[in-house]
Amino acid sequence: LEQAANQHTLDPDAISLLAKKAHGGDAAAFDKLVNTFWPDIYRLVYYRVSSQMDAEDLTQEVFLKAYRNIKSLKDQERFKPWLYSIAVNLVKDHYRRKNVRSVVGGFGEEMEAPASAQVKLQDEGADEKVARRQVWAEVERFRDSLPPSERDVFTLRFMDGLNIREIAETLKRSESAVKTHLYRAVGKFKKNNSLLRILRGEA
Amino acid sequence: MSMQQHLSNDEVIIAVVDPADLSPEKREHLESCRVCRVELDKLDADLVGLGETASHMVEVPPRNFELPGAEQIHHELSGEMPRRPETRWQNWWSRQGQLSLAGGLAMAAAVVLALMVSLSPEWKSNPPLSLLMAQEQELNFILAIPQEPEPLLGMLADASEPLSPFHRFLVGDDDTEEDNEFMEFLAPEKDGNLTSLDRRSVG
Numbered sequence: 151l152e153q154a155a156n157q158h159t160l161d162p163d164a165i166s167l168l169a170k171k172a173h174g175g176d177a178a179a180f181d182k183l184v185n186t187f188w189p190d191i192y193r194l195v196y197y198r199v200s201s202q203m204d205a206e207d208l209t210q211e212v213f214l215k216a217y218r219n220i221k222s223l224k225d226q227e228r229f230k231p232w233l234y235s236i237a238v239n240l241v242k243d244h245y246r247r248k249n250v251r252s253v254v255g256g257f258g259e260e261m262e263a264p265a266s267a268q269v270k271l272q273d274e275g276a277d278e279k280v281a282r283r284q285v286w287a288e289v290e291r292f293r294d295s296l297p298p299s300e301r302d303v304f305t306l307r308f309m310d311g312l313n314i315r316e317i318a319e320t321l322k323r324s325e326s327a328v329k330t331h332l333y334r335a336v337g338k339f340k341k342n343n344s345l346l347r348i349l350r351g352e353a
Numbered sequence: 354m355s356m357q358q359h360l361s362n363d364e365v366i367i368a369v370v371d372p373a374d375l376s377p378e379k380r381e382h383l384e385s386c387r388v389c390r391v392e393l394d395k396l397d398a399d400l401v402g403l404g405e406t407a408s409h410m411v412e413v414p415p416r417n418f419e420l421p422g423a424e425q426i427h428h429e430l431s432g433e434m435p436r437r438p439e440t441r442w443q444n445w446w447s448r449q450g451q452l453s454l455a456g457g458l459a460m461a462a463a464v465v466l467a468l469m470v471s472l473s474p475e476w477k478s479n480p481p482l483s484l485l486m487a488q489e490q491e492l493n494f495i496l497a498i499p500q501e502p503e504p505l506l507g508m509l510a511d512a513s514e515p516l517s518p519f520h521r522f523l524v525g526d527d528d529t530e531e532d533n534e535f536m537e538f539l540a541p542e543k544d545g546n547l548t549s550l551d552r553r554s555v556g
Contacts, residue, residue, distance in 0.1 A: 181420055189413040196411050210418045217420055286410055289403065308400045309407045314371060332370045333363070339403075340366065340396055349402045 160186050162227070169229035172220050180220065183229070184213050191237050194310050198241045200290070208244055212237045231319035234312065238302070238320060284353075288345045296335055303328050304335035360389045369396050 160168070165186070171179035191212050196205040215236050223232050293301050306317045314332070318325045339345070347353040360368065360379060367374050368383060375383070383389050 177420055184416065184420070188416050192413045193408060193411050197407065202414070206414060206417055213418075213420075282410055285406055289407060308404050311404060329370055329374065333366055336366045336369060336396070336400070337363070339400070340362070345403075346399055349399055349406060 162230075165229055166227045169220075169223065169226035172217075173223060173226050180217055183233075187230075187233060188213075190310065191233065194234065194237050195241060197305060197309055199244060204244065208237075208240055212240055215240065228319060231312070231316045234306070234310070234316070234320040235322070238306075285348050288348050292339065292342055292345050296338065300331045300335040300338075303331040304339070307332060359386060360392070365389070365392050365396060368393050369400065 165183070168179045168183050168186075172183060188209065192205055192209045195208045195212070196202070199205055199208065212233070216233055219236075223229065293305060296304060302321060303317055306312045306320060307314070312320065314325050314328050317323075317328045321328070344353070360383065364375065364379060368379075372380060372383070383393065
């Protein structure tokens with residue numbers, strides 16, 4: 151179990167077992183859960199905030215909040231959607247804070263390069279870097295074109311890799327509502343020829 | 354459903370999101386129709402490609418924090434919350450915000466005090482002890498001023514006294530009778546309906 155946790159791959163039963171132990175006060179078990187979900191939660195946050203610095207801070211905040219509130223998790227088999235809901239809500243809080251700060255005057259907030267310039271670009275040739283930036287910019291453009299409800303479920307399903315039941319639990323909506331938003335978002339994705347060409351490597 | 358009649362665009366989307374939502378007849382068609390299968394697999398591959406591309410693009414940094422120690426877990430379970438590590442922007446706020454916050458509060462307090470003093474009638478009629486003491490100090494300061502230039506004030510008092518008959522003779526001011534008549538003309542005294550001038554003319 152420990153080896154699997156360090157490799158960031160755990161089956162649902164193993165996650166439930168660790169969540170039960172963490173619920174009982176086992177810090178080591180929770181630590182393994184952090185190792186398991188750290189990459190996924192970081193990506194989830196990064197897809198939404200498009201800033202490496204903010205993503206690191208928020209990911210840390212997600213796990214600390216989960217750690218402090220693990221006793222409130224009644225069904226430990228639902229640890230994953232519970233953790234994801236914490237992450238999604240903290241991202242929303244982040245945007246609220248950011249809006250308040252921008253209204254008040256920014257407080258000299260450190261500016262970062264756009265997300266398209268921060269994706270993995272190390273050890274790559276110039277052409278590949280440009281190609282990656284184009285792909286990322288196109289993905290962001292598509293996501294930004296979706297209404298918030300469709301964007302939330304589409305990103306959770308096809309970028310974060312949650313299934314419909316997990317999305318419903320994460321967003322606290324019915325599965326039918328999640329599917330309705332997914333139908334619409336996938337319909338728009340299917341018509342987005344510029345994004346499809348880039349993803350297929352035709353552009 | 355015949356083999357010539359394929360799934361509509363919406364049905365392909367439904368099949369991608371959740372095939373269980375298709376009718377049994379259409380699910381059966383999808384199993385056996387190569388055209389519909391290719392259409393479905395193409396869309397499915399595009400969506401999977403989106404997830405893989407996004408995941409591949411973001412470089413996940415190593416985990417950058419440790420959970421609070423085991424002794425803190427005990428505190429947490431007993432209701433005491435450990436101190437949270439500050440995020441980067443919270444550090445910035447604590448550095449930058451404390452001075453400006455203190456200054457802002459002091460200014461706000463001064464403005465509120467000034468408004469209360471100037472607007473409140475009760476405050477005016479019953480000022481606080483500190484204000485009375487300040488007023489008393491100010492009054493003492495004002496009363497202390499004339500003690501120094503006493504000779505000047507004495508000279509002014511002497512100058513305002515009536516002149517002696519000798520001095521009045523010297524300045525040609527000995528005709529008091531004419532002065533009295535002139536003053537009666539300017540401001541006649543009332544005595545019934547007759548002025549002193551009227552009485553004189555009648556008499």
